[in-house]
Amino acid sequence: MQNIGIIGIGDMGSGIAKNLIANGYSVTGFDHLASRMTAFTDMGGRPADRPAAVAKASEAVFVMVMTGDQAKSVILGAEGLVAHLPPGGAVILSATIKPREAREIGQAMAGSGIHLIDTPVSGGFPGAQSGTLTMMAAAPDAVLDQFKPVMQAVSANIHRVGTEPGDGQxxxxxxxxxxxxxxxxxxxxxxxxxxxxxxxxxxxxxxxxxxxxxxxxxxxxxxxxxxxxxxxxxxxxxxxxxxxxxxxxxxxxxxxxxxxxxxxxxxxxxxxxxxxxxxxxxxxxxxxxxxxxxxxxxxx
Missing domain, CATH: 1.10.1040.10 (N-(1-d-carboxylethyl)-l-norvaline Dehydrogenase; domain 2)
Structure with missing residues (x-):
C-alpha cells in the first residue's frame, strides 16, 4: 500500500499529509482553500481538484473535515470517496463528528466494498505535525490490521475502541x-x-x-x-x-x-x-x- 489520500489539509490535515509523505507514501490531497493546496504541493503532495480524484488515486483516504455534513458530502456524494475508491479501499474518518453521523455514514457505506475506519484523533496541532497523534480506532480487527501501517505513520498510539462506526466518535x-x-x-x-x-x-x-x-x-x-x-x-x-x-x-x-x-x-x-x-x-x-x-x- 503506497497511495494514500487526504481530504482537508488545514492545521490537522497538513500534519497528517506531512508525516505520510515523510514515511514514503505518495499522497494525493484536496482542500477548498487554494493556500492550503499550495502548501500541500510544496511539501511534496499531489494536488487533486475534487474528492473523486483523490479516491481514484488512493487505496485509503483520511477525511479531516470540520463537520458531519462535510464528511457525508466528501464520503457519500456523487463525487465522493465511496463511489470512486477501488474495491477494498478504506475511508479513514479522522475528523471529529457526532457519533450518530458516523453511524449514518457506516450504514450508507454498507455493501459498498469500501471499509470505514472511524478514528477521531487527539493531540491537536502539535501532535498532527509531529506524527504523534492518539487514534481512537473503530473497525473490525482485520481491517485495522490491514491499514495499521498507514495509521502508524501519523500516530504514536492507536487504541482499538470498538468495531462499529460511531464507537470511535x-x-x-x-x-x-x-x-x-x-x-x-x-x-x-x-x-x-x-x-x-x-x-x-x-x-x-x-x-x-x-x-x-x-x-x-x-x-x-x-x-x-x-x-x-x-x-x-x-x-x-x-x-x-x-x-x-x-x-x-x-x-x-x-x-x-x-x-x-x-x-x-x-x-x-x-x-x-x-x-x-x-x-x-x-x-x-x-x-x-x-x-x-x-x-x-x-x-x-
Whole structure:
C-alpha cells in the first residue's frame, strides 16, 4: 500500500499529509482553500481538484473535515470517496463528528466494498505535525490490521475502541468533555492568579510540577502567559464544536454533564468575543471582566 489520500489539509490535515509523505507514501490531497493546496504541493503532495480524484488515486483516504455534513458530502456524494475508491479501499474518518453521523455514514457505506475506519484523533496541532497523534480506532480487527501501517505513520498510539462506526466518535466525545473542563479550569486559574498579582512563570512552574500538570494544562498556560491567542493551530471553533458534540451525546443518553456545560459556556463566550482566536483566548474574556492580565513576568 503506497497511495494514500487526504481530504482537508488545514492545521490537522497538513500534519497528517506531512508525516505520510515523510514515511514514503505518495499522497494525493484536496482542500477548498487554494493556500492550503499550495502548501500541500510544496511539501511534496499531489494536488487533486475534487474528492473523486483523490479516491481514484488512493487505496485509503483520511477525511479531516470540520463537520458531519462535510464528511457525508466528501464520503457519500456523487463525487465522493465511496463511489470512486477501488474495491477494498478504506475511508479513514479522522475528523471529529457526532457519533450518530458516523453511524449514518457506516450504514450508507454498507455493501459498498469500501471499509470505514472511524478514528477521531487527539493531540491537536502539535501532535498532527509531529506524527504523534492518539487514534481512537473503530473497525473490525482485520481491517485495522490491514491499514495499521498507514495509521502508524501519523500516530504514536492507536487504541482499538470498538468495531462499529460511531464507537470511535463516542470515545472522542467523552475525551473532549474532560479536555474542555481542563481548559476552562486553567483559564479561570490564570485569571485568579492575574488578579492576585502572581507572575505567570510562577504559576507555570508550580502547575507543571504538580499533580494537576499535564499536556493540556501546561500548553494552555504557556500560551496564556506569552499572550499567544491566535495562530497557534488550535482555533476555538474546533473545541467549541467538539464540546457541542459532547453535550449532545450527554443529552441523548440522559447523562448530566455539569462541568462540561460550564466549559461549553466559557468557550461560547470566547468564540463570541474573539471569533478568530484560539482556545486560550477565553482567558481574555475573563481578564476583561476582572481588569487584570497574566503575563510571564510582572512589569517592574
Amino acid at each position: 463516542t470515545v472522542k466525545a467523552c475525551l473532549q468533555s474532560l479536555i474542555g473542563a481542563q481548559f476552562s479550569a486553567t483559564f479561570e486559574a490564570a485569571a485568579l492568579a492575574a488578579k492576585a498579582g502572581v507572575p505567570g512563570q510562577v504559576l507555570l512552574d508550580v502547575f507543571s510540577t504538580s499533580s494537576a500538570g499535564c499536556g493540556v494544562v501546561n500548553n494552555a498556560l504557556e500560551k496564556i502567559i506569552d499572550r499567544q491567542f491566535e495562530g497557534t493551530g488550535s482555533h476555538i471553533n474546533t473545541m467549541h464544536k467538539d464540546l457541542t458534540i459532547s453535550m449532545g451525546l450527554g443529552e441523548e443518553l440522559g447523562v448530566p454533564l455539569h462541568t462540561a456545560a460550564a466549559a461549553m459556556q466559557i468557550f461560547h463566550a470566547g468564540r463570541t468575543r474573539y471569533p478568530d482566536g484560539d482556545n486560550w483566548v477565553c482567558t481574555r474574556v475573563i481578564e476583561e471582566i476582572i481588569g487584570a492580565e497574566l503575563h510571564r513576568k510582572i512589569d517592574t
